[in-house]
Amino acid sequence: MWIVKNVLRGSIQIEDLKVKIPAKDYFDLDKIGRERAEQSRQLKLAMEEGYLQNVKKSDPGTNEAVLVKEETRSEIKSKIEELRAAIVKSPDKETVLKAIGDLRGVLAGSKDVEQIRADFDDLKKLVSSMDGDGGWLKKEFEKLRTSFFDKEKDEKTLMKREVLELRKAVLEERGRSQAVLTQFNEFRDTLLKEFKGLLTGLVAAGPRMSATGEGGEAVGERVRMTEVEIKARLKMLDQREKELQANFESIGRKVEGDMGAANQADLLSDLE
Amino acid sequence: MCAKGVDIGTCFLVGAELKDGKEVFTMERDAFFSMPNEDFAEDMLTKSGAFYIIKGDQIYVVGEDALKFSMVTGNAKDYRRPMAKGVLNPGEEEAISMMEVLLEAVVGKPNFPGETICATMPANPVDAEFDVTFHRMVLERFLKKIGYDVKCINEAMCIIYAENPTVTINNEVLPFTGIALSFGAGMVNLAASWRAKKLLEFSCGRSGDWIDRQVAKVRSVPVSKVQSHKEKYLNFDRIDPTDQLLVALEIYYEDLIRYVIGHFQQQLKMANATIDEPVEIVIAGGTSKPPGFVDRFKNILREIGLPIPVKAVRHAKDPLKAVAAGALIAAISEEKKRKAASAGEAAPKASAKKDVPLIS
Secondary structure (H helix, E strand, C coil): CEEEEECCCCCEEEHHHCEEECCCCEEEHHHHCHHHHHHCHHHHHHHHHCCEEEEEECCCCCCHHHHHHHHHHHHHHHHHHHHHHHHHCCCCHHHHHHHHHHHHHHHHCCCCCHHHHHHHHHHHHHHHCCCCCCHHHHHHHHHHHHHHHHHCHHHHHHHHHHHHHHHHHHHHHHCCCHHHHHHHHHHHHHHHHHHHHHHHHHHHHHHHHCCCCCHHHHHHHHHHHHHHHHHHHHHHHHHHHCCCEECCCCCCEEEEECCCHHHHHHHHHHHC | CCCEEEEECCCEEEEEEEECCEEEEEEEECCEEEEECCCCHHHHHHHHCCCEEEECCEEEEECHHHHHHHHHHCCCCCEECCEECCEECCCCCCHHHHHHHHHHHHHCCCCCCCEEEEEEECCCECCCCCCCHHHHHHHHHHHHHCCEEEEEEEHHHHHHHHHCCCEEECCEEECCCEEEEEECCCCEEEEEEECCEEEEEEEECCCHHHHHHHHHHHHCCCHHHHHHHHHHHCCCCCCCCCCHHHHHHHHHHHHHHHHHHHHHHHHHHHCCCCCCCCEEEEEECHHHCCCCHHHHHHHHHHHHCCCCCEEEEEECCCCCCHHHHHHHHHHHHHHHHHHHHHCCCCCCCCCCCCCCCCCC
16 A cells, blocks of 8 residues: 555646546555556656655555454454443433444445445344334334445445545544544544444344343343443432532541551461 | 551441551441521531531431431431441432442542552342342442542451451461351341352341331330430340340340341352361451340350351450451552562462362
8 A cells, every 4th residue: 555645736647657646635556556656757756846745655565455354353253242231231212223323324434334234134134033112123224224235325425435535634644643543543443333332232132122021031121221220320420429518528436446457467468 | 558448337337547557447327317408507517516418408417416416306207328238228319429428538538549448348138139239339439439449348258357267277277267247237248268268158138227127116116216225225144024125126136146047057058068177257247246145146056056167156356347447457458469569579479288178
């Protein structure tokens, strides 16, 4: 990968390479061959004059796309189980709907769209097999699937374009600012996290919504609700603590003791 | 060595720390009394030197003063407790807020960020539906928030650390090996330990408060009267047969002891436990405070029996502070290990003696 940016407000044409780079746009010179690009005098001149700016130039032979994809897939696999639990903690309809909406956006902007088609089909089968009050989920899921794969290509392209633009911007900034790179990585991680979490969340949410009063399901529901309740209550505590005004900082009757705590602690730490 | 311990009890909060090499305990009643924040309420409380918290249109008098105000006003309804049955009181709306204020006021801010504090937690009860997860999470979160590095430990294990029961096997004395019972206000906690390692733990959801309620019910008197009578007059060596409250207290105390030993038998059987060497049982907690309690426990234990040999039953040196002292010991030990590790030294290791488990 050898990406350059045209920093001018007009397009640049490099005749000996037969390449035209629009204003403020990027171009991967490896597409026309590294060796050929390196021998181009016009390119060299454009670089020296500062018309073109080196954004990224990796060693020839490094297939970065493959490396990134492998890393991403491996990360997806490793995170699936832990994120499944995270989704299960918010099992209400509103959350699942939001998850579907977010998933839709993330999928539209993902380069790995076609690779998760199989996962989608699996999900569709799961959702289709559900009974009970999971009808709304089927509907939403089908809408998502139809929109994503068949009809709303424009939207998909638009969102994909936005993500690519962001990636380009980050690549541009990489040479100048490490901070922006970090931001990009965080953004990428967030996208991946949401994608993986929501995907697994849909799988996890499916059987719960199809529960028809079986004993095991009922227990599972109760446990999850308890976790949700704990989470919600803990969140509320911060707010409630601010409402209190005490007229003291310390309280209590102080008495000295002689229980040999220091010696006992020595004995205990020696033992452990 | 800077580290702290805190016994978060149903009736009392007891903080413990070392100051100039001496143990200092801070004790406060785990209670509050609510009243409307009317015209002169705050002035009146300030003048009387009471500790209070204002929240909206309510004033909460906290700690020992709460009990005083309840008694002075004759209003038992507004005397409230943030804890019940050993955990945060699920029926008390202000439980968490009040507990957090009290807890911070008792243990204070950490001496440095990340100071170790060991906070006592009950074991899950064998006779009640609830578990202690929420209780633990809330208190752990709060102590972390004010800057401590928190370690939660079983309150009965704290008695083991403080009292150091031992067992002798082949002329070798094994420290921190035995059984401890904490008779608190809300629960009885039991732990079996082998060389400071917890082998068995459980709790029963009845203890001192349960006794008070039962006695109040059968004698048709307020619970506060039972409590007061118990603290003043109950002595198992001299029960006045004409005092109906004392007789009822004796009956329910015995019932509680039988109940606990019964559960202990069951738990030992379920654990398939085998203990070959006679072990010591150490008892602590406010409910065990009346004179003669330990002898009564011994008598009932002898009558019912346990599937393990018992060497002795003894009272903790200070039954009200033993749990906090044990928490402090665990905290100091933890801090020492951490310092040793950060100094690049190998943490002190146990002797190379082969670890033959006492309970298998």
